Amino acid sequence: MFLPKIHIRQLRCLPKQLFLRQFCKCASQVPPEVLEELEQGFEDMKECDSKSLLKKHLTKERFDKLKDKTTPTYNSTLLDCIRSGLKNPDSGVGIYAPDPEAYSTFSDIFDPIIEDYHGGFKKTSVHPPTCFGFGSDFPNLDPDNLYIVSTRVRCGRSIKDFPFNPCLSKCDYNVLDSIITDALLNLSGEYSGTYFPLCGMEKDKQQELIDSHLLFKEGDRFLKDAKATRYWPTGRGIYINDNRNFLVWVNEEDHVRIISMEKGGNLGAVYERLILGENQLSKQLEFSRDKRLGYLTFCPTNLGTSLRASVHMRLPSLADDKAKLDKMAAKYNLQVRGTRGEHTDAEDGVYDISNKRRMGLTEYEAIQEMYKGIRALIDHECQEAAKACKK
Structure with a gap:
C-alpha cells in the first residue's frame, strides 16, 4: 500500500483505519x-x-x-x-x-x-487515458485585455485509500493534511511557496485571501448538508506559490484542488503551469482513478479529467440578455456562473464561464472545447459592439 511519510503524532490512528478499510468490507443494514x-x-x-x-x-x-x-x-x-x-x-x-x-x-x-x-457519457462509456497535450497550442484569447479579466484552470484529485469528506474522521483530516502538505513543501522552481493551514489563521488574513479570489469560503450550505464540512477547519488549508499564480486547496470539497491562474486571457500559459504542477504532485501522491470514470471526486460533475478551465469576463451586449448568453454558452458546452462561482451573482458585470464537459474526452480536448467556445463568445460580442457603433 502507498503510504507517504506522516507525522508521528498522527501515526497512532492509522493501523485501525487501514485494517478496517482493507479487511472489513461487509455491508451493513440501513x-x-x-x-x-x-x-x-x-x-x-x-x-x-x-x-x-x-x-x-x-x-x-x-x-x-x-x-x-x-x-x-x-x-x-x-x-x-x-x-x-x-x-x-x-x-x-x-x-x-x-x-x-x-x-x-x-x-x-x-x-x-x-x-x-457530461453530454452522453453512458454507463458503457469508458473515460480515455490522461492526455494533457501542450499549453502552447492555445494563444492568448484576449491580447488587448478588452473582455477577459482573468483565467483559471483547476483540477480535483483524491488520495487513494481514503473516502471523501462525509466519511472522513477528524484523524483522517489530519493524516491527509500531513500527507498532502509534505508533498507540497517539496515543490520546486516556480511552484515553491508556503502552506497556510486554516486552523489558527487570522481572520483578516483569511478575508484578504478570499477577497483576492485565492481562498475558498466557509459555509456552503450544499456541502454542509452533504456533511462535507465536518470538523471545520481541521485539516484544511491553502498552498500559495511565491508568484501567487499556483494554488492548492487542501480538503475543501476534494482532498486536493490544484489551481493555476493569472490576469488576462493567456489560457495556454495558465494551462501549461497546471500541467507541470500536477505532474510534480503526482510523483509524490497516489491519486484515485477508476478505469471507467477517470479521476474520482466527491461531486460527479468533476469526474473524468476533473478539469475546469474558466475565465472571468465582461460581455456587455450578451449580458443584457442572460437567456441568450446561457443559450450560446450551452452551444459550446460552456457553463455560466456568477463572479465567485456557483450559486453567486455577477459582480460588476463579470461572469465566470467555464467548460462543462469533463468526461469522455481528454484534458487537451476539454481545454480545446473551452477555448473555441470563449473565442466564439468574444467574436459575437465584437459583432454586437460593431452594430451598436453604426446606429
Whole structure:
C-alpha cells in the first residue's frame, strides 16, 4: 500500500483505519431512522418544484432498489449521497459520492445523472487515458485585455485509500493534511511557496485571501448538508506559490484542488503551469482513478479529467440578455456562473464561464472545447459592439 511519510503524532490512528478499510468490507443494514428520513425526503422532493438532476432521474423504481443498500467498506447509504439534494431543492445536480465505492453501489442513480450532465457519457462509456497535450497550442484569447479579466484552470484529485469528506474522521483530516502538505513543501522552481493551514489563521488574513479570489469560503450550505464540512477547519488549508499564480486547496470539497491562474486571457500559459504542477504532485501522491470514470471526486460533475478551465469576463451586449448568453454558452458546452462561482451573482458585470464537459474526452480536448467556445463568445460580442457603433 502507498503510504507517504506522516507525522508521528498522527501515526497512532492509522493501523485501525487501514485494517478496517482493507479487511472489513461487509455491508451493513440501513438503520430504520435513515430509511424513514429517506422515504420522507423522497416524498417531499416529488412535491417540490426542483429542477435538479436528482429529481429528474430518481424514479420510484430506482429509489426502492437503492434505499436498502450500503457501500462495502464505509457503509454509506443512499441518504449520504442525496441528503444535500433533498434539503436544497434549488440544487443543480443534488447528489454527491460520500466514498469512491458509492459510484458502483449506487450506479443506478449516478450513471443517468453522469450521462445527463457530461453530454452522453453512458454507463458503457469508458473515460480515455490522461492526455494533457501542450499549453502552447492555445494563444492568448484576449491580447488587448478588452473582455477577459482573468483565467483559471483547476483540477480535483483524491488520495487513494481514503473516502471523501462525509466519511472522513477528524484523524483522517489530519493524516491527509500531513500527507498532502509534505508533498507540497517539496515543490520546486516556480511552484515553491508556503502552506497556510486554516486552523489558527487570522481572520483578516483569511478575508484578504478570499477577497483576492485565492481562498475558498466557509459555509456552503450544499456541502454542509452533504456533511462535507465536518470538523471545520481541521485539516484544511491553502498552498500559495511565491508568484501567487499556483494554488492548492487542501480538503475543501476534494482532498486536493490544484489551481493555476493569472490576469488576462493567456489560457495556454495558465494551462501549461497546471500541467507541470500536477505532474510534480503526482510523483509524490497516489491519486484515485477508476478505469471507467477517470479521476474520482466527491461531486460527479468533476469526474473524468476533473478539469475546469474558466475565465472571468465582461460581455456587455450578451449580458443584457442572460437567456441568450446561457443559450450560446450551452452551444459550446460552456457553463455560466456568477463572479465567485456557483450559486453567486455577477459582480460588476463579470461572469465566470467555464467548460462543462469533463468526461469522455481528454484534458487537451476539454481545454480545446473551452477555448473555441470563449473565442466564439468574444467574436459575437465584437459583432454586437460593431452594430451598436453604426446606429
